[in-house]
Amino acid sequence: MGRRRRPAGRAAGTGTGARALPEAIAALCRTLPAGPGPETFRRAKFDLPEAAPALWRLLSCVLSPRSEADTTGSLTREAQVRLVKSAMRSQGYPRPALFQLPEDGSQGSRELLLALSWLLARGPLIEQLLARTRVRLGDEMPVCECEDLAYGRASPGLPTPSKDADGCVDVRHVQWLMGKLRFRWRSLISSHQEHCALLSKIHKYTQGCHSDRNLGHLSVAETELLRDPEGGQQDTVLGASPPDSPNAGSQPTFLPSIPERVAGELELVSRELQALQKELQEAVEVRRASWEAQVRGQGPEWSAEMRASKEAVGQELAALWQAWEREGGLAQPHRPNRLVRSEAGAPPGQGLWATEAIGALRSKEACLEAVLCWLQGQSQQELARLAGALPGVIWIPPHGR
C-alpha cells in the first residue's frame, strides 16, 4: 500500500510496518491543524462517506494561504470544496477524479486521502504546517524576496465595491492615491528605522544574558517574557502573530483564470527581454564597427591575443552565471533568521552577516531601479511623441528628464 505517506520516515520494511503505521498516523493526526482522528483515516481508506467532510476541512485548512488559515474554519462546505479543488489544480494534481467530486462535500473520502498523500509526498507539508504556528523567539528580519509578495498585489478579478454607481474616477484621484502611498512608505521607513534603533539598544543592554553563548543577548520576545511572566495579560510579542500577508481579514481574493494571468506575465517578460536584446544589439553593432576599424592591419600575434581574450571572457560569463545562481541562493534556502548583535570580525560560525545581505540587496536595488528607469523612459518617449504631434502645443518635460 503505497498510498499513505509515513511522515516519520521510518523504514518501509514490512517487519516494522505493522507497528509503525498506527503510531505514524496518530502522530500525523496530532500535527494536522483541523485535527482529524485516526478513525477518519481508516474510514477514508474504505471510502466511507462519513470521513469526507473532515477531510475537506483539513485540506482547505492546509491549502489556504497563510493569512487565511484561521478563517477557513468558517467557510461553508461548498466554499471549502471549491477552494480545495482550485488549489489542487494550481498545484498540478494529476488525478481528475478529485475535480469531479460533488460540491456538497459528501463523498470521495478515498480520493481526498490520495490527495493528502500526494501533498505529503511532494513537499515538506508537515514542516510547513508546524512552521506556521511556531513561536518566534528571536527578532526576525526577513531578507528573503518572498516577503515582497506581502507588499500588496491586488487581484484584478476582484470586484471592488466602488463608491460611484459606475465606478469611474478622475485621474486626479489616482494621483492623490499615489501621493498617499508615497507618504505611507515614508512613514513606514522612518518607523522601521526607529524600530531598529530600539532593537539595537535592547540587544546591547542585554548582552551576556542568554544561556546560549552563540546568541549572547536576549531578543525582544525573551525580554518581554522576563518582564511579564504572566504574559497572557499584555500584548506580548509572543502573542502577536508573525507578520503575514496583508490580506488577513479581507475576503479571500480570487484571480482570473490562470491562462490569462500567466499569459500576461509571459508577455511582459517577453517584452522586457526583447527590448534588452535590441539594446544589446545596437550596442554591439556600434562597438564592433569601431573595433574592427581599429584592428585593421594587426599582425598575427593579435590573433593569439584574441583567442586568449575569448577564453577569458567565456570564463567570466560562466562565472557570472554561477554567481547569479548563488546569489539567488542567498534567499533560496529560505530560513527564518534571528537578529544577533555581535562584534564585526568575529567568526560567524553558522550565521549570515548583515553586510552580505546588504550587498545582495544593493545589487537587487540597482537592478530594479534600472528597470524602472527604463520603463519610465519608454512611457516618456511615447507621450512626448503623442503630445508633440499636437499642433500649436509645446511640450516641456519636467526638470531632469
Place this chain on the structure above:
Amino acid sequence: MLPADCSLRLVAELRAALDACGEQQRQLDQSLRVCRRLLRAWEPTRPAAPEPTPGPEPNEEDPSPACAPSLQDLTELELLTQALEKAVRVRKGISKVGEGDKAPSLKPRTVATPPATTTSVPPQAPGQAGNGTSETRSPRGIRQPKVPARSLPEHRLLSTRERTSLGRGARATRPSLGDQQVTPSVTPLVPEAFTLKEKGTLLRLPMAFWKAASQNAHLWAQIDSTQASDSANATARTRFLLKMQAASGWPGVGLSAAVVEAEVGRLRKACLRLRLRMGTELAAAPTDCVQEYRCLLLLEGLQATVGQCLHWLQELRKVVAKHHLELCPSGMPARASCLCEGGADAAWSPQPLLYSSTQELQTLAALRLRVAMLDQQLHLEKVLMDELLPLVRTQRPCCVAVCRAVHSLLCNGGQHFPTVLQDEPAD
C-alpha cells in the same frame, strides 16, 4: 474621467498597495510599543491571577498596584530596618534551610512546551547566594514598595514571580520561614526602578523556559538534518508520485501554474541581471584595444544569453498553450503558499543574522524596504502603462491635459508635471 474598468483596476491596485503598507505600519507600531515599554523603567506589574487571601498568613499583605512608595510605606520601612539587627542572626540560621527549600517548591512550575506563556521558575538564585540570600527570600509576602532597595534585577523579577507562584499555591515553604517581616537590606532607600539600560545584563532566562526553547530548537535542527540525508524516503516518495501520475491518465507532465510562475520569475530576474551587467559594461570606458575587445565579447555573450532566455520563453509559451485546457479553472485563490516556503531546500531552524552596529541594522532595514518599494513601484508602473497608454493613444481628439496627467503618473509617480505651452500664432 477614466473609464470604469480602467478605474476599477487602478483603484483596486492602489488600494491593495495602501492596505499592505497600512498593515505593515500597524504591526510595526505594535512592535514599537513593546520595545519602548521594555526600555522604560520596569514597574512591577500587578499579578494577574487573583491571589487567594491567605488564611494562615497574618502578615501577608495584599499586593497593591505598586507605584511610588507612600509615606506609610517609608515609615514601615524604617521600622523594618530597625528590626534588622535582631533578625540577622535568625536569618543566617534559616537561610540555608530556606534556600534548599525554596528551589524544589518552585521548580515544579515548569512549562511543558514553548507556546505556554507563563512560567514562574526563578532564575538561578543559588548563584547569588553570596550576597543575596536574604534578599531572595525576603520579598515573599512583603508589599512591593517595601522591597529593599538594593534592587538587583533578579530580586525584582523574583518578587513578581514569587508572588504569582505564591498566588498559585506554593506556600508550603512560607511557614518555614516564620519571619515575614525581615528585610535584610541595610540601606532602606526608595526602591529604584529597574531599567534595562543599567541592569539588563543581569537578567537571566528561566531554566524551564530555556530548556524547552533549546529542545524546540534541537528538534527543528533534527528535521533539517533528516531532510537533507533522507534518500530512502525520497525514492519512496518519487515512486509514489510517479505511480499517481501514471494512473491518472492525463497526458500532462504535472505542469502546474505554480511551476510556470516560478519559471517566469526566474526569467524576469535573469533579465534584470543581464540589464545591469550591460549597464556596467557600457559605462566602463575601455582604455586600449584589448579591453575594448573584451567588452565587445562580453556584450555579445550577454546578447546570446538573452537569446537563450527568449527561446526558453517561447518553449514555455508553447507548453502553456498546449495545456490550456488543464489550467482553466473557474476561480482560483491567490498563491496557495509562498514560493519560498515549499522549496525542497528550505531549512527550518533559524540562522543568526549578525550585525555589528545600529547603523548596519538600519541600513539593512532601509534597503529591504527600498527593494520592496521598488518592486511595488515597478508593478504599479506596469499596471499604469497597461491601462493608461492605450487611452491616450486612442483618444480623439488628443487632449493635452490628459497627456500631461498621464505623463506625471507614468514618468514621475505623480510627483512632477510637464509644462505645456500653447503656441499661439502671432497675429
